[in-house]
Amino acid sequence: MVDVEKEYPQIDIIAVGAHPDDVEIACGGTLAKLADQGHSVAIIDLTDGEPTPGSPDPETRLAEAAAAAKVLGVSKRITLDLPNRRLFDCFEARVALAKEFRKYRPKVVIGFGDRTPMASPDHWQAMQITDAAVFYSRLTKWDETFDHLPVHTIGRQLYYKIAFEPIHKLDAPGSFVHDITDCLDRKLESVRCYQTQFPPAKDYIFDRVRGAAIYLGATAGYGAGELFYTTRAIGTHDMMDLLYPEPRDYSERNLRKTSNVE
Template identity: 85%
Template structure:
């Protein structure tokens, strides 16, 4: 059995995209904020995104992806050897991604949450591959299939949507908005790294991303936000802590208030 703790650093959160730039557009602000909060973060691109109309080749796209990761501050970026434009949910693709989960042992996996009509069908395939890989990561008695990597149970899985896709709910038990007000510009800067995908004639994309962030954020009272969908209903052991997230010392303050009255 491989000693993954020596070979691979543990990653708190892994975000999975079909192509380089998917994750930045969908949840780049969240990843930047998680890094600022001290969490380790990685991005896994299932394909290299090539060919595309305005890119000279995979090396350039990879360089853009690594620069975008640097802007967000993520700790690691991995590109799997799966085919762009021909990405399908297959056993081999599921195993390939599950191996990465077993290596880096994330607590949270973030991935696509729905189809993207009029956009790449790879996105929907990526969702199915990610769902299966989360499950495969914890399956026992299958050692040879996973190169004898130890099993790993991922605690939480959440879904994202591409930021400028139509705003509609994913069929999921719960949803929440993450405040990215302080990280919106870094999100936009990470997307700008993809000059082959977003040349000057596509500058309108950045206004769409900003508009989506403002709209989503406003649903929860933030200046900018990213929306996520959960595989379980959102629950809390402390209602007041949930209702007043901006004052995490709520309980402590009220305990002091009660003691002063007594």
């Protein structure tokens, strides 16, 4: 059995995308905020995104991805050797991703949560691959299939949506908006690292990403936010802590209550 604790650093959160730039557009602000809070964060791109219009070679796209990860504070970025434009949910793809989960032992995995009509079909395949890999990661009695990497159970899985895709309710137990007000500019900066994908002629993309973040944030009372769907119902041991997650808001409520009594 491989001693993963010696060979691979444990990563708290892993976000999975089909191509470099998927994760940045979908949840780059959240990853930046998590990194700022001291959590270890990684990105796994299932493909290198090549071939693609505007990019001269795979090395250029990978350099852009590395620069974007640095902007967000992501500690590790992994690119799997799966084919762009021909990405399919198959056994080999599931195993390849599950091996990375077994190596880095994430607490949370974040990935695609729906189809993206009029955009790459790879996104939908990526969701199915990620779902299966989360399951495969914890399966016992399959040692040779996973290069004798030890099993790992992922505690939580979340779904994201590409920022400028239509927003609608997914078939999931719950949803929440994560406040990225302080990290919105870094999210946009990370997307701008992909100069081959977003040249000046596509500057409107940044307006769409910013607009989506501001809209989602407003639905929860934040300056900017990113939307996530859960695979389990959202539960709490403390209802007030759930309803008033920020000490500042809760203390203000208490002050108003005290003032009313007086």
